[in-house]
Amino acid sequence: MSNSAAAAVLTTADLSEAIRAVRALLVIADIGRGEVDFEAVIRSPDVLAHVRDVLPDLEWWASADKERGSSECGDDPAACLPIRVFDWGRPLDRAEPFIAALGPEAAAVRWDLDAWPAVPEAGLEAISQTYAYLTLTVNSRDLYQDEPSQDHTIHVHARDRNGDQIARVPWLADQVGGRFTGRVETANL
Template structure:
């Protein structure tokens, strides 16, 4: 197993601003074969119902433990909140409806990209699929919803410390700058 480094490049209370940044970064990325992964901590029955309407085969379990409810047992997630959701390999078009359905609950929506482009003028080579990810932490400042907050953070994933120039370049593309916050993200 390898890890990427998820660098926070924008934190804002304005979800629309965060989504504009995500769309800009998606326009830069190579999206061939890209998919969306979804991890969330859902605390509201209404949110659980909305997410389940979008993802009928949602993979989830009760935070109190699977014996208190899970998708494996065919339980109703709305009756088991709070729940943890880990659902993978969805179409790119699924991301925005999922984000809109979250309300105040926190999630990490990750776009698994085919690559970040070569930028010769900035001295940046091509980065391929293994380290090309983009994550929007909704109602949280971190990838794992350990820091719930009223704002949202855009993270770009790269190989390691040697890719600071790429992080700074990507941040500049959305009118922001690298915050210095980095998390290790198991892939």
């Protein structure tokens, strides 16, 4: 497992604004073979039902521990609430329905991109898939849902060949009307 630096570029209380910004960043990125990953804690039976409509074969385990229940064991997630969701490698078109299903629950949705392209006019080289990610935290300001909030934060992950982890971040923030505040988290990939 490797790590990347995830820089916050936009925080907003308006989820539709956050989704518009994610869409704008996805237009910039190379997403040909992209996929999306989900992490969340689900506490509500209603939210669980909505999420399972989107991801019927949801990967999860009981928040207390895997011994108390998991998808791996074929347990009923509704009987094990709250549950932690760690669902990886889904098609890109599952992201927005998953976000809509969350209601007030906190989550992180990460798009695994093929690359951030070169931007010659900004002096930016292309960045390969190894460090090309985009994460939207919903109802949370951090990647791991430790800071629940009523707003949503977009994080971009980028590192160039020279190891500079933030050279591209201000440029990406400008593309969506955000700004890089210097807040960076380590993201497990």
